[in-house]
Amino acid sequence: MKNKLNLVLNIENDFVIPVNDIDIGKDFVLIAGPCSVESENQTLEIARAVKEVGANILRGGVFKPRTSPYDFQGLGKLGLKILKTASEETGLPIITEVMDVRDIELVNEYADILQIGSRNMQNYSLLKEIGKIDKPVLLKRGMNSTVNEWLNAAEYILLGGNKKVILCERGIRTFDWEYNRTLDLNSIPIIKSLTNLPIIVDPSHGTGNQSIVKPMSFAAIASGVDGLMIEVHNNPKQALSDRKQQLNLGQFKILSAKIKELYEFTKTLNQ
Amino acid sequence: MKNKLNLVLNIENDFVIPVNDIDIGKDFVLIAGPCSVESENQTLEIARAVKEVGANILRGGVFKPRTSPYDFQGLGKLGLKILKTASEETGLPIITEVMDVRDIELVNEYADILQIGSRNMQNYSLLKEIGKIDKPVLLKRGMNSTVNEWLNAAEYILLGGNKKVILCERGIRTFDWEYNRTLDLNSIPIIKSLTNLPIIVDPSHGTGNQSIVKPMSFAAIASGVDGLMIEVHNNPKQALSDRKQQLNLGQFKILSAKIKELYEFTKTLNQ
Amino acid sequence: MKNKLNLVLNIENDFVIPVNDIDIGKDFVLIAGPCSVESENQTLEIARAVKEVGANILRGGVFKPRTSPYDFQGLGKLGLKILKTASEETGLPIITEVMDVRDIELVNEYADILQIGSRNMQNYSLLKEIGKIDKPVLLKRGMNSTVNEWLNAAEYILLGGNKKVILCERGIRTFDWEYNRTLDLNSIPIIKSLTNLPIIVDPSHGTGNQSIVKPMSFAAIASGVDGLMIEVHNNPKQALSDRKQQLNLGQFKILSAKIKELYEFTKTLNQ
């Protein structure tokens, strides 16, 4: 570590972040939901389905950081209301991304966990403001950020006073573009050796390819993560974003059962 | 180009951005100044020195995006006032970075050109707001952004109505960390073949190493750029940021004379 | 796949490579041993220890591709004899690297599997000659080779007539050098979807760090590999090469027991 990281390196030993009925960092957390909130029907159908098979938290993007300004930019406040409806019906807490300091207050009203996306991992204005609120924050790794830079980004939030930081590995950018993404699982045990912050993996963005989400979910669990965040859609081929990487409801059902089994088994291995 | 880029690709043929007495995109522009504004004395001394040897625009950071929260974060509004004083004394227009949508109005009051830094190249909230103002914007390439992503970021600004976009190549991140940075000059003729937006190079960040700023400035000019942005400090070894890459006043004096000569010569080559 | 890969893509469905009493591609294979063969005592001690806890094949380098010409270059033919002695005593088949076309005949006399190292993955003269022999070949991925280039290298060997190719993922080179290596497990299910060639993982080179070999071995198994190759040394701190990444005998003993358990469990998950 080239920089001092007093807070990240000294998070106390049995650090957990309670969200609803689970303790993130202690209990395995399964976050699932669509890339983008597209409509109430879509979101409700997905929320009910993932709840039924064991998801603990509902994800869904309403402010979308898109490479092109002509791509779908998200439903904004309407999307937050849809998420709230889905949450009330299913009992699932909500996680969604905030991209703009001016939206923090609004998102904070609706969401149970605020997400900082990869492209904003070094948006220091945003990190500083997020440090002032009292809600869990999921901090995704930038797609070309080193482990050290990632932990420094966490330090910005912790320094502001918010100690509820959850890290999320989501793949990095390398020379091999044929198959698009490289999920850096080496980072999991390295992060675990440096800090007690919980860390989860997003195999959907980490692969960009629904056909290998299952084995990479298994690999992530075996590497020691505290949870997974998986994109699930009721009709991936018609999705308004990330069509190639979202699982359909049937795929997620099969996967979620096996995830819990493997997690329990892995715990016995590490005893 | 995978995405439609209507505006970037259709900027009219003889596109120039007037700033003070020069037309960026037609005249060669030399931007110089310290990484960070540290004090009035420091900034004035540097401003006078770079003006005397031919710089056209004064740079200086007041809001600093730093990897660690414990590093110097910039002087903020006080820094803007110092830049203004230096501008009034020397007649040099000012460029400085804006990192936060809430600071745009303030920075816009003081600066002649607003800079979007590498870490914010995909901060789409910021790009959209910058698209609404009527001042030139320097858009730095993200350190792992493809040419296509960079042009899409420019498209966000153009789509907002602001057509005064200047691109700035500043080096990318690759596997070779021993010498730190890779200045991607291939991007210059590629960008030139795709758009008429002016493009300059920042050899200070593009090398991270003052000892090779001179040859890489020459290389950038020979590759066809419209200008250079170079970090210059009156005492680099004591600088509050970027100590290894800033030129001292004597080095800049020698370099600036040669830059103009080479630029003129290169024009004859391309006739 | 940009290139035609007739042979790689058409390896028959239940492709297995018998080595001694196991069928690679069907049975899980655990390869273990020192980075370099250093002496008879060292090699015998390690061979006995890894055999006792379940290793199926003994590895050990005798021709070493070293970045610097001043580093230990391996024992050459003497090393092969030592490996043979260890093999005869323990019954373990031997795998060792061949770097030079002129050494193939010699190595072929002693080794049960010939290894092509990362730096030679695109040494086409070597691949063509290896294609002519009738022994299993372990083809490591180049550290900046794409999946497509890797499969094309396998095609060179298959085209020569040798169908006994085992692939080995060993980590790639990315921008993050602080922790040195990135083990690209995404490649495992991708390779599995494209060919029936067996594929194993080398978590020692894939991490460069003995302290995370265990979790990454688990992750590799969960991702679906056919085996692991792990560097084990009786005294890693005094090793003549790769000191940071070799497990000691005690670490390997613990790991090998858990590996087999996890492999068996993972098979039930995928039924």
Next chain:
Amino acid sequence: MKNKLNLVLNIENDFVIPVNDIDIGKDFVLIAGPCSVESENQTLEIARAVKEVGANILRGGVFKPRTSPYDFQGLGKLGLKILKTASEETGLPIITEVMDVRDIELVNEYADILQIGSRNMQNYSLLKEIGKIDKPVLLKRGMNSTVNEWLNAAEYILLGGNKKVILCERGIRTFDWEYNRTLDLNSIPIIKSLTNLPIIVDPSHGTGNQSIVKPMSFAAIASGVDGLMIEVHNNPKQALSDRKQQLNLGQFKILSAKIKELYEFTKTLNQ
């Protein structure tokens, strides 16, 4: 430098390698010719044309390292004879690649400079054998080799006794694959600061794109190189390899005139 590099770092001050009538390292050297030798007619036509406009050395591949075994593998010995014929007619010395230790003797009979290609930069058997011959060697940088690894490869050759090593930067592999290659010109002044070995640039492989070979040739010269190696073909669109990056004869004629002018001008800048 992490490794000791006694020989590379201590090459005497005014190190030059005489080839025919020029002193490489002192005089600017322009190497030109086709990617592959395809026929006597093709090679002779190109050789005459490049000679006429100022090329000093003729290049042409006869042993070709191709990603796919189904791609054109080169004419081998017949190609060497064709090169010899072209050399005798035009007076141009010849450079060609050697990939296999068993071919060194043969290539050495025909070629004036032997080339080690990117894929073989860490083929240490080849480097050691090349170290034993008494002819200039052009050592290309591996496409993901660090500067340190490249200099260590040169050290292997020097240690064998051959002091006539010319380095050649040819672009590295990065995350940006849309435009294919990144020519790392930062390496030129860095190499110049570490050793007195001559260094040239190959802008054809460094760009992969004939349309930007001209500006990148200019940039390379301005960065301080000792020469250029450029692929030229009489009919690039029908070439058996590298169709996108070879210049036609007319393009090369224009470029070669300007190259010399710029080189002379650049020398005055550095006085």
